[in-house]
Amino acid sequence: GQKNGSSSVDPINYRLKWLFNISSAGDLWADVNGHFQRQGLTVNIKPGGPERDAIRELELGRAHFGVASADQVIRAVSKGSPVVVLVQLFQINPLQWIYRPQHVTIESPEDLTSKNIGITFGGNDETIMRALLSKYQIGENEVNFFSVRYDYTPFYKGDVDLWPIYRNAQAVIIGKRLQEANDPIAFFDPHSAGIRFVANSVVTTQKMLKDHPETVKKFTQALVSAWIEAMDPTNTEKVIEAVHHFDPDTSPEIIVEQLKITRDLTIPFGDFEKGGQFFGKIDLAAWKETENMMLNQQLIHAPVNIEQYLNVWD
Amino acid sequence: MLHRRLYQFFIVYGIGICSLFSIKYILNLSDYVIPSPIEVWLTAVDVFMRYSVNVLDTLSVAIIGHVLSIFMAIVVGIIARLTTGIGTLIKIAAFNIQAYPIVAVAPIIFILLGDGLASRLLIASMICYFPLLLSILGILTQPVSDIEHFFQMTGRMTWQLEVKIRIFENISKLIMVITGSATLAMVGTIVAEFIAANAGIGYTIRIALYQSDLAKILVALFIIGISTSIYLVCLEWMGHMLQKKWEG
Amino acid sequence: MLHRRLYQFFIVYGIGICSLFSIKYILNLSDYVIPSPIEVWLTAVDVFMRYSVNVLDTLSVAIIGHVLSIFMAIVVGIIARLTTGIGTLIKIAAFNIQAYPIVAVAPIIFILLGDGLASRLLIASMICYFPLLLSILGILTQPVSDIEHFFQMTGRMTWQLEVKIRIFENISKLIMVITGSATLAMVGTIVAEFIAANAGIGYTIRIALYQSDLAKILVALFIIGISTSIYLVCLEWMGHMLQKKWEG
Amino acid sequence: MSQANRRQITMLIECNDLNYRYPSSQANLFRNLSCRISIPGFHALFGPSGVGKTTLAKMIAGLVEGFSGKITVHPDTGILYTYNLERLPGWSLAKDHLADITPHDRMPDLKKLTESFGIQGCLESRFSKLSLGQQNRMNLTRYLLQDFNFLIMDESLANVDEATREVIILQIKQLFPQKAFLYISHNVMEVAKFCKIILVLRSADKSPQITEIKGQNQTDQDIPDHPALEQTMLEIVHAS
Amino acid sequence: MSQANRRQITMLIECNDLNYRYPSSQANLFRNLSCRISIPGFHALFGPSGVGKTTLAKMIAGLVEGFSGKITVHPDTGILYTYNLERLPGWSLAKDHLADITPHDRMPDLKKLTESFGIQGCLESRFSKLSLGQQNRMNLTRYLLQDFNFLIMDESLANVDEATREVIILQIKQLFPQKAFLYISHNVMEVAKFCKIILVLRSADKSPQITEIKGQNQTDQDIPDHPALEQTMLEIVHAS
Ligand SMILES: Nc1ncnc2c1ncn2[C@@H]1O[C@H](COP(=O)(O)OP(=O)(O)OP(=O)(O)O)[C@@H](O)[C@H]1O
Numbered sequence A: 001g002q003k004n005g006s007s008s009v010d011p012i013n014y015r016l017k018w019l020f021n022i023s024s025a026g027d028l029w030a031d032v033n034g035h036f037q038r039q040g041l042t043v044n045i046k047p048g049g050p051e052r053d054a055i056r057e058l059e060l061g062r063a064h065f066g067v068a069s070a071d072q073v074i075r076a077v078s079k080g081s082p083v084v085v086l087v088q089l090f091q092i093n094p095l096q097w098i099y100r101p102q103h104v105t106i107e108s109p110e111d112l113t114s115k116n117i118g119i120t121f122g123g124n125d126e127t128i129m130r131a132l133l134s135k136y137q138i139g140e141n142e143v144n145f146f147s148v149r150y151d152y153t154p155f156y157k158g159d160v161d162l163w164p165i166y167r168n169a170q171a172v173i174i175g176k177r178l179q180e181a182n183d184p185i186a187f188f189d190p191h192s193a194g195i196r197f198v199a200n201s202v203v204t205t206q207k208m209l210k211d212h213p214e215t216v217k218k219f220t221q222a223l224v225s226a227w228i229e230a231m232d233p234t235n236t237e238k239v240i241e242a243v244h245h246f247d248p249d250t251s252p253e254i255i256v257e258q259l260k261i262t263r264d265l266t267i268p269f270g271d272f273e274k275g276g277q278f279f280g281k282i283d284l285a286a287w288k289e290t291e292n293m294m295l296n297q298q299l300i301h302a303p304v305n306i307e308q309y310l311n312v313w314d
Numbered sequence B, C: 001m002l003h004r005r006l007y008q009f010f011i012v013y014g015i016g017i018c019s020l021f022s023i024k025y026i027l028n029l030s031d032y033v034i035p036s037p038i039e040v041w042l043t044a045v046d047v048f049m050r051y052s053v054n055v056l057d058t059l060s061v062a063i064i065g066h067v068l069s070i071f072m073a074i075v076v077g078i079i080a081r082l083t084t085g086i087g088t089l090i091k092i093a094a095f096n097i098q099a100y101p102i103v104a105v106a107p108i109i110f111i112l113l114g115d116g117l118a119s120r121l122l123i124a125s126m127i128c129y130f131p132l133l134l135s136i137l138g139i140l141t142q143p144v145s146d147i148e149h150f151f152q153m154t155g156r157m158t159w160q161l162e163v164k165i166r167i168f169e170n171i172s173k174l175i176m177v178i179t180g181s182a183t184l185a186m187v188g189t190i191v192a193e194f195i196a197a198n199a200g201i202g203y204t205i206r207i208a209l210y211q212s213d214l215a216k217i218l219v220a221l222f223i224i225g226i227s228t229s230i231y232l233v234c235l236e237w238m239g240h241m242l243q244k245k246w247e248g
Numbered sequence D, E: 001m002s003q004a005n006r007r008q009i010t011m012l013i014e015c016n017d018l019n020y021r022y023p024s025s026q027a028n029l030f031r032n033l034s035c036r037i038s039i040p041g042f043h044a045l046f047g048p049s050g051v052g053k054t055t056l057a058k059m060i061a062g063l064v065e066g067f068s069g070k071i072t073v074h075p076d077t078g079i080l081y082t083y084n085l086e087r088l089p090g091w092s093l094a095k096d097h098l099a100d101i102t103p104h105d106r107m108p109d110l111k112k113l114t115e116s117f118g119i120q121g122c123l124e125s126r127f128s129k130l131s132l133g134q135q136n137r138m139n140l141t142r143y144l145l146q147d148f149n150f151l152i153m154d155e156s157l158a159n160v161d162e163a164t165r166e167v168i169i170l171q172i173k174q175l176f177p178q179k180a181f182l183y184i185s186h187n188v189m190e191v192a193k194f195c196k197i198i199l200v201l202r203s204a205d206k207s208p209q210i211t212e213i214k215g216q217n218q219t220d221q222d223i224p225d226h227p228a229l230e231q232t233m234l235e236i237v238h239a240s
């Protein structure tokens, strides 16, 4: 391959993990405000979805950068995929469990006992919940798992006590709906219970890193700077506008809330003035813990030494 | 005809939505399980234009997919008539591939074709071509001996002619099947958008699902229903014209 | 016949999986994108029994759903023949409902029916009844005047008789369509399980998809293919027997 | 015999000033066509191929509409129209179908008809496995077992051999002396010999378009009155 | 004329010791049936309805198999079988279909045939809109325009009136003096009058099952040799 040349990869395809929404606020901000252009890059941002897999597309050469969850990365690495993590978008996993305090009281993990807990079998919420239960020595026969789909009716109807939800995205929408009906909500957060399961990260291939280090660097810088700007409270108005443009189904009032929570999950290093610059930090310990959880649950069959695949920028 | 179809659609849709609201009030379900009529109305006012544009986008892909799948079904139907190994193989392949749910095959399709229009069209036509294929196979394998006899006797029979005769003799059935499968083309496209996610009403529905917003889904279903009706009427009209022209 | 169908399925599946492996080795893809043959083999050894049980579970639901949908299609087909308001309405309703992707309607189904067997069956038969309906409508609306004339003239025509005559005259087409729609019944059930998620191979596939485990999906597709083939052969055989008995 | 019965004769069907043109064709098929058919009697409708026999028959039976003029039927029931291309349902043996559609009190007639029509041997077969002539006869049989005042037989015996055909016609005349029949056939001799009135139809540019000719109306095969028959045949040929 | 041509006669088809039973029936339809058909000549196959004419014709044309015995054909080509229920494709006008299937050099024949068959008026119609007799004639016309040595006409004129039928038969004999025909008809007079050899088929329990009778083989309508014709007709009736 060519050693040099940001121009050799043109245009760059960037595959997101999910549909355009608040979780890609910085990516969208970069697109709208020309962060990539300023680095001399042309980038196509493409929405993802459950049937999409950015890592596969990286390997097939259809995408050059992508967003993947940590469990995807670890699985891919365990199967020999030459993937590298560039930026860890979330410091706190946004996956939490919503519940209605009028119906159940969850003050500590022990309160999960004998509850109906919604999990997506095969999804990373299953891994998180199992890790949590095992950490607090709650037998899996002491809780009732309920297989979750995209339809919230069982939760609305009270058949399920806790429902897995992305804290910064649907949670705001669903929460608002419930609150409008005078049904208060609360969240059970595994992170605060000591489970550190890494969420979304920006990835690329080792080949890309080797053949086009400049491009990778420029891309990463553009992206991180865009994310920092997007999380900056002073830009709130414009960020909302940008996100709403790509995600017209979510009203600006909701996006405000979502943005606030997203900021807390991506930059939990004190207030923005102090912590903003640490956006994207790769939390090595959390990655190792994630790998361990997966190993314990036999989702991978051998240690992968995930730290070797984390491209820690200094 | 259009007028009648739309009118019928309104009745069906009306019945559907009224029973939904009845359930809501009988079971005393809250607005987050089934939205209130007012909420549905407000949502409609809010998203109608935008959703209509999305539906038009979807409809145009659906039409292409439909044409493609008619083409695919006819080609497979013709090839499957052959008694040679390759004919049987293609027929069996067509049946076997259909035996898989698209959601299971989607990852493989994306691996093979990427996420351009190609995948979307393939998924859309895979969903709608099968009923067409079934009917076309049925029609193409059933001899019309009182017409075919002459051509067979005089050695003039070609597969093209055989296909033409059998299609002609079953043209009204075929038009019905093609018209009917148009709704499946629409479904196929929506599902493809649902999976391949970048535009169209399928994408919108998915977001609404993700936001657990039944009101939006009801509005989307309404617009989909109307535009599918219009498409069906166009097809029926075209079929009618074609038949009139062909049958004299 | 079973032997031939299975053999053909093996060829089709073999071609499919070989091309997948070729892509893997040509493009030098990791096991994550396309699993290696060994991994597929090991996965197969590991999950074969479990998946087979799941497929059997699915197959039994599919058979019930298929029977239901044949029944539904015939009922709707018969009602739709009526020229009364209710007949047209039901026909239009049947078409309109089909115009919606099941994923969009599924939440409504779950609200109405809960997530027990009922929803699963309804979704499965909704997916597979439409091709049946199309064909049955085509058959039931096309007069066979040289047979029907007598009954019409002598005032003996009943709708039962009319249906019987038209079905009899098109029995081989119908058997083909019913057999063909069996694959759709299977697909419908899998999709229903995918959505309703608590048992069956659809549920299993969904988990495998979440885990990006293509090897498991390939194994699942293999078992689905085999069992669908067996079901098809049974149906063909039954159709053959029925036809032989009826046509003498 | 026809003289003795004269007082019994009733007008069954009157066609007045019929005009008809098939929507897809240019010229009129019928122009001011008028005719009457009386009951009882075994009548014929005769004319060259394509002249409109089938069309007229269907108009009388109410199967073709959109003509001007008036067709009056007294009484207004019991007209059956049968043609040579009909089929019996394929799922049962001929005899089962016949048993199905025969009223209880007509069972003896069923037996008599199948015997004299020479189709006892076909009763155990399915319709599709019969020869054309056998199919013709099987179909006619079932119509004769129905309740009718007037039966139109449109080339119903077209594929049956002459000898059998004569037997059949005589049998019909003998079994149903009180009914009316309109027999469409291309055999001059046959219609001249056996029919009471022969309606000879010709093309619309001739007037009158339909001529009534008195036939020999024989009830027995063996007493041919040669000169009279030839006279009738000549009349028919001239009228067409 | 038949005498003058005698040296030209060639054997076209020989059936030897045919035995056949339909799989679904009990009794043999043919038992040791043997017959020959020579070229040229307008021959007939005659016999009561259900005796097996259609079956035998199809066997000769290679459309029915599974019989014992031998059918030899010299030369082994050019046999066509046509029957009265055939239809023309519905998508084109009759004339377009005819133009399609007529070789260039036969166009004049096409014109001659449609005129003498009385179907010029039908050329602008679609087949389904023709009367039965018109359909018969249209179908026969297209077969006559094909390349054949031997044409089997299975009741091909069953729904055509007698006068037209005579014209058609004479026209065929005149236009194709070098070809062979096997005309299946239920009209004794007609076959006796126009055919060269009449093969009279009877049921399998009689022996021989098939009898050859020399017909009048007339080539002209107007010279009836009454006594000879009646003699032939009698022979036919006795043979069946
Ligand atoms: N559906 C139709 N549309 C247009 N023309 C028609 C239709 N049916 C019949 N005709 C024409 O009307 C004329 C009369 O047809 P009809 O079938 O009544 O004749 P027919 O006297 O019964 O003849 P045949 O003895 O051959 O059966 C024919 O010239 C025919 O071509």
Ligand SMILES: Nc1ncnc2c1ncn2[C@@H]1O[C@H](COP(=O)(O)OP(=O)(O)OP(=O)(O)O)[C@@H](O)[C@H]1O
Binding pocket: D122, D125, D128, D129, D130, D131, D132, D133, D134, D159, D160, E022, E023, E024, E025, E029, E047, E048, E049, E050, E051, E052, E053, E054, E055, E056
């Ligand atoms: N497919 C079949 N299966 C069984 N029997 C049959 C079949 N086709 C014809 N037959 C019987 O064989 C006999 C001869 O039939 P065929 O059609 O050859 O008679 P045909 O001489 O042509 O009579 P027609 O003059 O009525 O047309 C008949 O008794 C008929 O019932």
Ligand SMILES: [Mg+2]
Binding pocket: D053, D054, D055, D154, E131, E132, E133
């Ligand atoms: Mg007629």
Ligand SMILES: [Mg+2]
Binding pocket: D131, D132, D133, E053, E054, E055, E154
């Ligand atoms: Mg015959």
